[in-house]
Amino acid sequence: MAVERSFVMVKPDGVQRGLVGEVIRRLERRGLKLVAAKFMRVPRELAEKHYEALKDKPFFPGLIDFITSGPVLAMVWEGPGAISVIRNTMGATDPAKASPGTIRADFALDVSRNVVHGSDSPETAEREIALWFRPEELVSYDRSVDGWIAEEK
Ligand code: DAT
Numbered sequence: 001m002a003v004e005r006s007f008v009m010v011k012p013d014g015v016q017r018g019l020v021g022e023v024i025r026r027l028e029r030r031g032l033k034l035v036a037a038k039f040m041r042v043p044r045e046l047a048e049k050h051y052e053a054l055k056d057k058p059f060f061p062g063l064i065d066f067i068t069s070g071p072v073l074a075m076v077w078e079g080p081g082a083i084s085v086i087r088n089t090m091g092a093t094d095p096a097k098a099s100p101g102t103i104r105a106d107f108a109l110d111v112s113r114n115v116v117h118g119s120d121s122p123e124t125a126e127r128e129i130a131l132w133f134r135p136e137e138l139v140s141y142d143r144s145v146d147g148w149i150a151e152e153k
């Protein structure tokens with residue numbers, strides 16, 4: 001599996017409900033590596049750019065109101081196959097349809113309050129990371145445990 005980076009966000013509902021540590025804990029224990037993190041209130045313009053592909057959806061105005069309604073934890077996580085691994089760890093967009101054991105199934109009920117965001121493809125990940133972080137905010141480093149998490153090639 002190629003090493004990938006994914007943009008992950010604990011949304012305002014996750015922050016308000018005290019789930020920041022829970023989300024980080026699940027990704028950390030999986031073996032993924034934290035590369036960047038920023039706790040912030042999302043400017044409306046950034047929210048609209050982030051969700052640009054959904055601008056014609058009926059739920060778009062509500063989605064932007066929600067994402068800008070309180071602070072979020074924006075992050076970048078790295079690891080082999082990180083993009084799909086994180087999507088699978090999060091579960092389906094609609095928590096009611098998410099598999100048991102996923103973050104969304106374990107902590108959410110409603111599609112508009114689904115706790116976390118994760119990039120859905122390598123192209124989206126590249127776009128989202130560039131949108132939320134400056135290059136110098138991404139921290140590259142080795143962990144001595146890396147060889148116990150994935151075979152080094
Ligand atoms: P995901 O967040 O799983 O990538 P998406 O990109 O299709 O899902 O949609 C982005 C967010 O928009 C999603 O996390 C919650 C919201 N959303 C999606 N479908 C919705 C719907 N039918 N009603 C309300 N909000 C919705």
Ligand code: MG
Nearest residue numbers: 117118119120
């Ligand atoms: Mg998406």
